[in-house]
Amino acid sequence: MTVYLDVQRLTKWFGERLLFEDVSFSIAKGQHVALIARNGTGKTTLLNILAGKEDYDEGSVVYHRDISVAYLEQNPQFDPDVSVIDACLLHTGELAELIAEYERRLALNDESVNELLEEMDRRGAWSFEHEAKEVLSKLKISDFDRKMGNLSGGEAKRVALANCLLAEPDLMILDEPTNHLDLGMTEWLEKYLSRSNKAILMVTHDRYMLDAVCTQIIELDGQTIFSYPGDYERYLERRADRMSAADASMARANNRYRRELEWMRRMPKARGGKAKYRKDAFAELEQKVKQRHEEQNARLEMKATYIGAKIFEAQYVSKSFQNGEAPPTVILKDFYYNFSRYEKMGIVGDNGSGKSTFVKLLLGELQPDEGRFVIGETVKFGYYSQEGLPLDKDMKVIDAVRQIAETVDLGGGKRISSMQFLNHFLFPPKKQQDYIYKLSGGERRRLQLCMVLMKAPNFLILDEPTNDLDIATLQILEEFLIDFKGCVIVVSHDRYFTDRVVDHLLVFKGNGIIKDFPGNYTQYRQWQNQQNDTEKQEKTRQPNSKPNEIVSERPRKRKMTFNEKREFEQLEKDIENLEAEKSEIETALCSGTLSVEELTQLSKRLPELNEVLDEKSMRWLELSEI
Template identity: 30%
Template sequence: MAPPILKLDDIFLTFGGTPLLAGAGLQVEFGDRICLVGRNGSGKSTLMKIAAGLAEPQSGEIFRHPSVTIRYLHQAPDFEGFDTVQAYAEAGLGPGDDPYRVVYLLQHLGLTGEEEPQRLSGGEARRAALARVLAPEPDILLLDEPTNHLDLPTIEWLEDELVRSRSALVLISHDRRFLENVSTATVWLDRGQSRRLDRGFAHFEAWRDEVLEAEELEQHKLGKAIEREEHWLRYGVTARRKRNMRRLGELHDMRARHRGHKGPQGTVQATAADAKESGKLVIEAEKITKAYGDRVIVAPFSIRVHRGDRIGLVGPNGAGKTTLLKLLTGQIAPDSGSIRLGTNLEIATLDQKREELNLDETLAHYLTDGRGETLLVNGEQRHVTGYMKEFLFQPEQARTPIRDLSGGERARLMLARILARPTNLLILDEPTNDLDIETLDLLQEIVAGFAGTVILVSHDRDFLDRTVTSTIAPANPETPDGRWIEYAGGYSDMMAQRRGALADKRRSEKGGKAKSSDASPSPSEPQKAKGKLSYKQKFALENLPKEIAGTEAKIVRCEERMADPELFSRDPNSFAKLAAELDTLKTALIRMEEEWLELEMLREEIEG
């Protein structure tokens, strides 16, 4: 086994009260792609900052290989002293690093490099910070929520970039699909301690549940053992005093272990407060348009939203998702067309920028609107500290200013307030930002089981697949022109429908070329072409599945070889060749799958 290039062992850190980290560890080797998971407030970002050398624990061992380069993605990058984004990104380069890589990264991240750092939006600042840490191709990349504020095309590009990267990775992210596609190992931070699974995030949740079940069984056995010892002490035959004292001491130890055991951090328990049922028709938009100057945000677009619909809006940043959302909910007026809202609507909104928060306000004051110590939830008076507990806030935090909360805690607080209010139309703009996996699970259950109507904007593919009944996306996602299309189902369903439409278009184009190239076809020839597949098409349809399976097997073997932690240090050239081969294989696999899909749809059309 190769020696680690970064190792944290028995890390202890407390800010008073329960320790944040109590024996946590992290080990990184060449080629590792580790996702660091745990509840909000479990210490993930703190452990990563310790790994980067930006924070110091109160005790524990830290080893960083002296020749290894480390880059850390800051949540709030410091642009002080930089006139342009390109200058900021180039400042991350080391001696011998390629300056053209900065240009390449900025281009793919949607930046020119000439932007003034002080004028950047949150998403643009995150892209600039990514360019700075990715450009040097360091030995270790520490990325804390790299996908926050990124749109879907950029997230998918970043996935490919990280999979091809030679850097060892440690990732914190709420985006399940991103973690599944990138990670090969998982470190779970729970109750101050860390556990490692040498498999990617796709296997984490089943493993976590097994660990917790085994822990619960162990506590049950310990409780039974304590009962037996207590029975012996009270009713057992008196033996030598020394023996009795030994068993009494063991009983005290067992009791201490049983009392000191802390179960897993609680789960959020909540449901949306019910409002009166809205009318069957919630929103009706007829040929609405919106433009700012010469830029068309919404071309004529029509939709009917009925009670119970759950609609997702997706698209690249700047396509106009938030504008379309505001049009549909009547917050802004269209340039032309009409919007009609249904009856009895009670709207609750989670704002993308969290602008609603007054940072000087306390948690209790925010939840109760300053009306004492109680709030009304589903017609029942609840004490604010009891309601806070359902969202994993401690009673002593009731008087805490909101500015002292982490980003995830602020998102959870806004969720708590929204769900306390009666609503039958939920508007969620980027609701998954900063939420941990468990709170995301809860939000998914709330949205999927909500009796009213939901309209949400999200870049989280997994969240969309699990919640929405239809998806609205730009007709041309690469260069949005204001045209929007509604697809049935979630994100994956939308992509499948787009691939089908693309296949239909290709078939149509091929058919048109064939007709134009044949000046005088015989009457039987068109019927023959339409009536069956050619020999070449049949052969491809039968053999492509075998070729696809063979290519998938090659990809697996290639990934297994690249997962060898010693390969990069032993033979970097071979590692680079394997990375290039893997990229070629994946491209070929996509091409073969699209060809098979096109042929299969043609076969179904002929036979149908």
């Protein structure tokens, strides 16, 4: 098989910091490879080197002669005065010049324009422009004459993605291609790439896409490369095996570490100069053991502020935006929802369907046209926006965090310092002393998320939290949210993340239509596919040739539909939570320690709770008899 890209013993320093050393791998014709690494370890730098945008210190990067390469950067740059459609023609070289010349002559009513028609037909210019518009439309870019300078960062990234796909290069290098895509776009791109016969090197945090598209995974870990053939599931298995083997080696390193530590403590000061080589070896060994220990024990824990029974209630909320003389864009229409304690909800839908507007309404940043949001008194929001918190780039990481809190309450009487908390969030002590301007984009996002969590909220609202985060951070965040004793709303295009974290969905379909679904995203898609199949069967069903013939048969008990099964499971969870809350209230009422205000509040809540419990129990009984 023809090797398109061969990387041998590549080494890169960033000032005095070694990013990676002796990195070697190759990509062959048609091979789909994913690159996995933690934020700040040099993923984007490595891709920039491969694309010829950055230099390296040692090694070699060799491409097969005459192959074409397209590179999707995280933050692509365009001429602001170029139109969207022209931006998609930039990579076509002579073809772009031909189309531009045709447009120029046409605008001047130049009769010589006819001379170009035959050449454009021969070169396939017409079909290419049609294909470009089709791909852009799939990525929800519809105004092809709009200037690039008027696009948002997310729209520009989608135009750049379209540019890469339309170039049909021999090798595509894609840096986080799913950022700024909604779920529909992500699923379309996944199918497109999985069917492609082009070679692909991709950095992505989307584990479902990685699993569907890639046949090999290379991991940049500990400044070197490890290769794993197979999909993401196989990678997890092989990596676990590697970690187990490394643990045995690390146990030996630990023993050496202890012996060296004893030697360092016994060593007379006067011998310091003669044994410098041994000190250096000890320091290197100490760092190796500590780093491995930190990675193995990285787990995020903290105590959420107490959250009462009343969370929030959306009372028949309506919101729309007027677009000049065009019909208004309806976001919400008579929307009602009563959020229950400990609920973990996902909000999904196409870009522009109103997901972020809903969050801003909930937080009070926007006001509804009709209706209102009633927020419980004990609710303390923690909001992680797509834009992130403002950061002082000239401040050290640890100082930025200490501005919020010196210590973090883990519950059970246990507190840790802000330094220890950062360590749990994959910021080792040395990294905590870095200035924020030195952090990678993913590390800044991780720091911003850490600062939101340090405020001990009991209601987390996370708007696209997975953008730019590495898989290791996502795994830590997922475990934290699963165990979180509070409420969670997640707006995300990351299907894997949503499946792991949420148990309930609000699906924004546009024009004020919102589907309330008890389950995660994969379950919703399964239900949706079942609905589509049922509709197709009903349309194609042929009438019975003997309509008057009645066949007597024993009536069969109806089975639950997929949606009813999801509702049944959700009811069981709700009833369990309500019973627990009822027990807490009854215990508190009998304690004799409540203030008059607390006694009044709980006495009012108990009959409300019983009413909801009765309703859900009756519905549970109805479903259980199916």
